[in-house]
Amino acid sequence: MSHRLVQGITALFLSEVFVFLPSLWLLLYLIRLRLRTANKARRAALFEELGHSKQNGKRVVGFFHPYCNAGGGGERVLWTAIASMQRTELNVLSVVYSGDTDATKEEIIAKVKARFDISLDPSLLHFVFLRSRRLVEDSAWPRFTLLGQSLGSMYLAWESMTQLVPDLYIDTMGYAFTFHVVSLLCRIPVGAYVHYPTISTDMLARVKSRTEWHTNRNDVTSSAILSSFKLLYYRLFMYYYALSLQTANFLMVNSSWTKNHVDSILQHSDVLIDALHWLPPLNVVKFLTSRNAPRTARIVYPPCDTREMAQFQLTPRKRIVLSVAQFRPEKDHRAQLQAFALLLKQHPEYIKNDDQRVKLVLVGGSRNEGDEKRISELRKLAKNLDIEANVEFVINASYPDVLDWLSKASIGLSTMVDEHFGINVVEFMAAGVIPVAHASGGPLKDIVVPFNGERTGFHAKSKEEFASAMETVLSLSPEEELAMRWRARAWAVQRFSEEEFERGWTESGWRDWLSHQ
Structure with missing residues (x-):
């Protein structure tokens, strides 16, 4: 490499560090300031709506669960966790970010009772309804579905935070890319209950071996070129998914299988892609998403009645x-x-x-x-x-x-x-x-x-x-x-049992991060 080329790369890197990064930080600061200012009024309105005249000592925990009214096992986890917090943490208000705009708060609570026999206190529960849930549906992204849904979830997180910023954010549905939006723009602790990794080493292996699957169609497996492109796409996605999980302050998982995969992803590295992130402009992405990540996830088995x-x-x-x-x-x-x-x-x-x-x-x-x-x-x-x-x-x-x-x-x-x-x-x-x-x-x-x-x-x-x-x-x-x-x-x-789940949820560390915030 010539001396002049080295000088050029160095100059480009320094110009980015001393010109672009300060501008980016200024933009982030202005967005944070605007969110924080608007959130004061929204928070006051929330407490008034729920009948809490004073905010003294009360904290808000936000749950990101766009399909909270679906009635599946993931929803049982969400509602059991909230019901447990309502019984033991009277100073905590739960906010659910939901895309179920076709249902009212009362209808959702009634369905939770009918489907799971879980009783919820309306005075400690609020819903923020999201209009853009279609962006995380697989039908919206017939190609590059994982990428599309992840980008869609980031927009959905932005829509959530512009309506209400909680004191603690917990994703209970598997949208890890939202962590970047919440962490960078709101500067609040982020946690998650992971039911299933968005991408796993098993998925990479199936693409590499050209094994047909519901996520790996025949038109791809039958083509060496398409399989190579998809493997590169999956490698990139895995890299950024790992960065997303590493942004969380605490992680819960629902089984040994999920823990093994999530722990592996937390330690994931890709020498080639990592090297590229030392170069501009990708080095900015690496810099902004670097965190002191949890090195392991904690198993909290889902509740069963x-x-x-x-x-x-x-x-x-x-x-x-x-x-x-x-x-x-x-x-x-x-x-x-x-x-x-x-x-x-x-x-x-x-x-x-x-x-x-x-x-x-x-x-x-x-x-x-x-x-x-x-x-x-x-x-x-x-x-x-x-x-x-x-x-x-x-x-x-x-x-x-x-x-x-x-x-x-x-x-x-x-x-x-x-x-x-x-x-x-x-x-x-x-x-x-x-x-x-x-x-x-x-x-x-x-x-x-x-x-x-x-x-x-x-x-x-x-x-x-x-x-x-x-x-x-x-x-x-x-x-x-x-x-x-x-x-x-x-x-x-x-x-x-539900008792085992509630014990694990309590010991997961969410309360420590809420107190820290």
Whole structure:
């Protein structure tokens, strides 16, 4: 490299440091000042609306959860955490940043009670409704979906902070890129409860090996050029996702699987991309996002209302195979229908004989048009597989209805690959339903594990293995069946209760950062 070129690069770097950075810091300062000034009035209005005449000693914790009214396992975590804080932290007001503009505060609270049997105090809860939630929907980004949704979440965080800046910000849905917006512009502590890493080393490996998946389509896997470009895209995204997680002051995760991935991402490095960030203008990005990051995440298992489910009779049970999962693509309901069809094909007596008839019931939430389209396609698949008469769809069921199905089913079916935790599997076990879950993620490492050295359920990967596992459960002797149901329940109640979650949430460190702020 010539001496003149070195001088040129040095001059460019110094000009950026001494001219651009001060201008950027001035802009950030002015934005912060404007947010802080406007927030005083908004904060006063919030306290008045909730009936708190004085703000003395009261703090505001903001929860970023654009789909808070969806009714899934992630929402149970959100509402259980808020309900716990309402009981123990009377000086804390909870604010939920939600995109559910089609519902009122009262309707959301009523749905939380109906779906989860969780009671919330309206005087300690406020909603900030966001108009731009479409920016984080996968349908808005048919290409470069991860990048698009992440950029969309950053705008959504900006919309949130312009309406109200809390004293502590907690993301409970997995939008790590929002940390930069909140941290840089509001200078408040940031934490998260991570259900599932946005990108993982497994995803990188699938692209590298050109393995077809719901996140890696056939038109990409069949092309070496497209696969190379996608691998570069994923490497860049992983790099910035790691920077995002490193911005958090504390991190909670829901399982051993998620912890292993998040801890790995916190330590992630890419020599080539890191080297590029020493050069302008990328060095500014690196400088602004550098933080003293948590080096590990803390496991806080999600809550399950095991108390009521544990009261269900273990026998007799109906010959029902039950699925409880939102109709999202990663839940892989198609695999459930295919495995069930194979079971019926191998055992036609499960169709013809009334006393042996087996039924598959798919209970799940539908969030939007995309989910509705998937449900329609699943109905068509059931018809094409000639199992329509043995399959029932239950959409957006109330909590009592879900409990009713759990109280009478024999088998709980979960086919999602790398399920981050699997609260539906815990519910199966607490209710005495024998689980048949995919041999990966939380169900493999944390949930469907031996209790006192004996089985609590079954794992499978292929449709053949799922069909075989379901047949094994249906063929158990009454004594074996009762013993397995009891073991599954005992383990679930002991390990995954609401009390265990609340203890872990309290010990996660969020209160320390709120006090620090």
